[in-house]
Amino acid sequence: MAGMALTNRILGFVNAPALMQRVVSCMQGMSVDIGEYKRKRDLLCDGLADAGYEFIKPPGAFYLFPRTPIADDVAFVKELQKELILVVPGSGFAGPGHFRIAFCVDDKTIVNALPGFRKVMQKYK
Numbered sequence: 700m701a702g703m704a705l706t707n708r709i710l711g712f713v714n715a716p717a718l719m720q721r722v723v724s725c726m727q728g729m730s731v732d733i734g735e736y737k738r739k740r741d742l743l744c745d746g747l748a749d750a751g752y753e754f755i756k757p758p759g760a761f762y763l764f765p766r767t768p769i770a771d772d773v774a775f776v777k778e779l780q781k782e783l784i785l786v787v788p789g790s791g792f793a794g795p796g797h798f799r800i801a802f803c804v805d806d807k808t809i810v811n812a813l814p815g816f817r818k819v820m821q822k823y824k
Contacts, residue, residue, distance in 0.1 A: 736802070736803065739761075740756070742802075743763060743809050744756050744763065746813040746816065747763070747765060747813075747816060749817075750813065750816050751820045751824055752766070754766065761801055761802055761803040762799055762802065762803075763799070763800050764789060764792075764797050764798070764799050766796060766797055767796055767797060767798055768820060768823035768824065769823055770795070770796055772788040772789045772790050772794075773788045775798065775819070775823075776788045776798055778819045778822065779798075779815065779819050782815030782818060782819055783815065784812050784815050784816065786798040786799060787800075
């Protein structure tokens, strides 16, 4: 396990899929409550839309890719960091002028971040 952690986290290698194939075989017939992700998505989307952010509401996944109100997505992300909001610049995903945020977090984290998102957006509107 330590060797797998080392290669994944530090060296960036991908392990052979044998371990996960064994796990998957034990999980046949199980499912995940995707309603939980939909609810979190809607919570974040409603809050960001209310604050003036533009984005396409994703039909799947667990992240959003909103447009930044300025062209420099890195600078915008740094402004969000001042509000203790951690997102990734879209330029790292070949999407300059956007940022990526995951919503697979506690509801409290989403709710507590919304005033900061609003505050930063107001600087640019």
